[in-house]
Amino acid sequence: MRKGILTVTIATPPRQSIRFRGRSFLALVLAPEAPVADWLVEFDAWALQSPGFFVGRPVVLDVSGLSLDAEALRKLVDDLAERNVRMMGIEGAEPGLAADGLPPCLTGGKTTGVAEVLDAQARAPDAAPPAVKAQDALVIDGAVRSGQVIIHPQGDVIVTGSVGSGAEIVAGGSIHVYGTLRGRAIAGTTGAAKARIFCRKMEAELVALDGLYKVADAIRPELRGRAVQAWLDGDAIMMAAMD
Numbered sequence: 001m002r003k004g005i006l007t008v009t010i011a012t013p014p015r016q017s018i019r020f021r022g023r024s025f026l027a028l029v030l031a032p033e034a035p036v037a038d039w040l041v042e043f044d045a046w047a048l049q050s051p052g053f054f055v056g057r058p059v060v061l062d063v064s065g066l067s068l069d070a071e072a073l074r075k076l077v078d079d080l081a082e083r084n085v086r087m088m089g090i091e092g093a094e095p096g097l098a099a100d101g102l103p104p105c106l107t108g109g110k111t112t113g114v115a116e117v118l119d120a121q122a123r124a125p126d127a128a129p130p131a132v133k134a135q136d137a138l139v140i141d142g143a144v145r146s147g148q149v150i151i152h153p154q155g156d157v158i159v160t161g162s163v164g165s166g167a168e169i170v171a172g173g174s175i176h177v178y179g180t181l182r183g184r185a186i187a188g189t190t191g192a193a194k195a196r197i198f199c200r201k202m203e204a205e206l207v208a209l210d211g212l213y214k215v216a217d218a219i220r221p222e223l224r225g226r227a228v229q230a231w232l233d234g235d236a237i238m239m240a241a242m243d
Contacts, residue, residue, distance in 0.1 A: 027088060028054070031062040036076060046213065047083060054085045060106060064092025077102055136173070143179065144169065153190055165205065174198070184208075193232055198242075202228040212237055 032039045061080070063073065077087060089106035136155030143161035144150055150157060153172040162179030169175050169183070172190040174197065181199035188195030188210035197207050202223050206215050207230050214230075214237045227242040 027058040027060045029060045029062050029091070030080075030085065030087075031065060032076065034066055036066065036072075040079060043083070046215070054083075058088045059085055060089050060091050061087045061103070062091045066092075068093075074102060138171075144183070146183070162201075163199075171195070186213075188232075195232075197230040198228075200227050201225055202239075207237065207239075209237055214239070 032043075061077065063076070068076065073090070073093065077090075080087070087103040089103045091106045093105050138150070138152040138155070138157050140150060140157065140159045140161070144159055144163045144167045146164040146166040148164075149168045149170065150159075151170040153170070155171070156173040156176065157169050157171040158176045158178075159169065160178050163169060163177055163181050163183045163185070165182040167183035168186065169177075170186045170189055172195075173187065173192055174195045175185045175187045177185070177197075177199040179199075180201040180203055181197075182203045182205065184206040185197045185199070185204055186206075186208040187197050188208075191210060193210045195209055197209065202219065202225065204216065204219065206213055207219075208214070209230065209232045212232065212235065219239065223239055223241055228239055229242055230237055230239045232238070
């Protein structure tokens, strides 16, 4: 006697429509200057003092100040990729200039508000010090630990504690550190030439004001371990003790 074969068909519910959500991300904008070859030399010198700065960070390449054809743009993107800088998009390129294999062209970018970017291993609830926005200043009540990045393009950043080695403070205005500054302090990022950097104890890896920077080796030895302020005088960063 042959056994019959029972076939069971399971009806699956229809697939729901694909869902899209809007979401914004904070990206760093890298704006090379002409001549590009000289700019890359300066970039390499800076990168030696800040290894891994761009690793894992979204970067937008702003070429609005350059006159590049498609071949030159591709070479610039490739040169930066060799330096572990990978772009999520290109801003300021001529329409139709971006070709296959290049990041997409972006428009409509604008300066962001208050943001904190933390290293992946420092995302525990107590990893970031509490931040309070007072008018246009961002007050960090405590220390900024190694691997943390505080970005506040809207004004000053005030840190009541110390800034650890490998940490970074980025401010549109001035930076005030009431403890030891061991990491990187980057002030005046929105073109505030009058921005300053203050710290109670100078041990910085890098200080920068309105696009100009000074690495640790360029800071005068007699300023190490002292209360220091830094400011711009024309195209030079000036530093002086306050004690």
